[in-house]
Amino acid sequence: MGRIAIFTDDPGWHGKQLRHAFAARGYSAEYVSLTECRIQLQAGLLPLYIPNFENSLPDAVFVRGVPGGSLEEVVLYLDILHALKIMGIPVYNDGHAIERSVDKGMTSFLLQQHHVPTPATWVLRDRQQAIAIAEAELRSGQQLISKPIFGSQGEGIRRIEKMSDLFWLTHSQGVYYLQRFVECAGEGYSDWRVFVVRGKVIAAMRRRGIHWLNNVARGASCEAVQADPKMEEIAIKASNALQMNYAGVDIICSPEDGYQVIEVNSIPAWKGLESVCDIAVADILVDDLLADVVPSVQVVA
């Protein structure tokens, strides 16, 4: 029987779905916390210690969560993911894809480099420069969004509408991420979550926020939509720009500039999507990952 590691500190509904999908394909899956893994360069042992895989490394790993922590801790977690890949073990999404997308500054940069439409964005350290950029934007009639570069689920996002809001302009661990606010087309507030697997859109939904934050975790309601060809093209391009096996791409539509990608998630949730679409996301992801698995026997030397 093949054996899979699911990296997560909180398996929950998604972990269960994955475990089920792996089991249906003849693979057992163990939940593992990256905090309990180690590099161990010692004769007679595998170079990586993964709980429950002491004698034989997993056939593949599914990354459902990378814990936060100090820079050193996070580098170690990413090292484990990189090392598994270097040893020929499929890592889904891999450490590089996670690194690029968890860092909103690098995500925005790569989207722009790959000609994926994305709002004007600034990422910087200096407060005076951040204030000057924000003042110039407000003066020219724009509003801004400030985000923590490692944020998710709408956490810590602020809208800057007027000069007096600058008083509250906050950095995240010393770094300012400022993005031009996109007024969305149509009534109320909404954006799209487009789910891409191996360069194909498998489903899309519209998220309507209670306020301007359209995260499901912030109470946004979901509604299935058929992505139009332009939206599909942009979502696929965004996923490719970040070299993802699969991705949850957040797209907002501006009345003037059309679709704009605001975020690419490398560990997207799919509970909201499945509640409105008739698809089995875990099955699709597991099939896609297992297509890259060459069953192998790795034993302690």
Ligand SMILES: Nc1ncnc2c1ncn2[C@@H]1O[C@H](COP(=O)(O)OP(=O)(O)O)[C@@H](O)[C@H]1O
């Ligand atoms: N530039 C923007 N203009 C308008 N709304 C935005 C912008 N950026 C983010 N938002 C709103 O905030 C939500 C969360 O932003 P996002 O960049 O996806 O970060 P998170 O990782 O927290 O989901 C989006 O779904 C959207 O509703």
Ligand SMILES: [Mg+2]
């Ligand atoms: Mg988002």
